[in-house]
Ligand code: HEM
């Protein structure tokens with residue numbers, strides 16, 4: 001891989017000793033523990049969000065779906081918080097993360113990841129804006145987030161009414177493409193991309 005970032009970090013596994021233990025921070029060969037924890041925790045939470053909404057659409061409102069649907073807004077807020085933390089962590093690690101290669105596929109992967117981040121921010125933000133403009137009370141994890149005012153503010157509710165569901169299903173399609181590409185890398189290209197985010201520290205890509 002040709003380097004955009006010159007100086008490898010001291011924690012980078014470039015020494016003769018193979019890096020068995022994952023570092024907390026990212027290196028140029030692998031995502032560290034914090035990035036992985038955020039990636040997989042968020043992947044699980046997104047799975048829950050989509051499963052809940054899909055079941056609600058198929059089965060309709062019922063006692064069975066009430067729990068899934070009831071967790072949607074608090075977990076959406078948690079996802080937004082985690083996404084902000086993840087972006088800050090990515091920026092803090094920006095000079096020491098695995099690089100995209102310079103090929104068209106590398107550029108596409110970078111664009112795909114940027115699109116994922118944009119949607120992960122936009123979808124819950126629009127929904128929260130709607131919540132604030134709805135005039136209805138909302139609390140998450142015992143914390144009061146919005147108060148009951150009884151006054152709806154249309155410019156705050158309209159964007160999510162129009163886009164929240166649509167953008168969320170677009171995100172699901174993008175995630176499907178992302179997962180398929182991760183599996184293609186692992187099973188067909190066998191280039192170690194998956195092990196940057198899963199399993200033990202990836203070997204150097206040369
Ligand atoms: C990143 C997290 C989120 C994802 C992936 C997500 C995804 C979805 C999906 C797929 C639907 C179903 C759309 C349909 O019926 O076709 C939906 C609906 C809904 N979501 Fe979310 N959501 C998220 C965050 C939030 C947050 C933070 C709130 C509120 C604070 C919220 C409130 C709602 C509401 C009220 C609905 C039903 C009305 C509608 O379809 O717009 N969501 N969401």
Ligand code: HEM
Pocket residue numbers: 035039042043044046090098109113116117120175178179182183193194195196197198
């Ligand atoms: C089974 C599910 C998943 C697999 C196998 C998977 C796999 C991976 C792999 C291997 C990478 C590293 C790619 C590289 O180094 O070029 C990665 C990065 C990434 N993944 Fe996933 N992923 C999954 C689910 C998700 C989900 C649900 C999301 C969120 C919507 C997501 C968002 C991202 C993003 C934004 C990156 C860029 C790296 C970063 O800055 O954090 N992934 N994923």
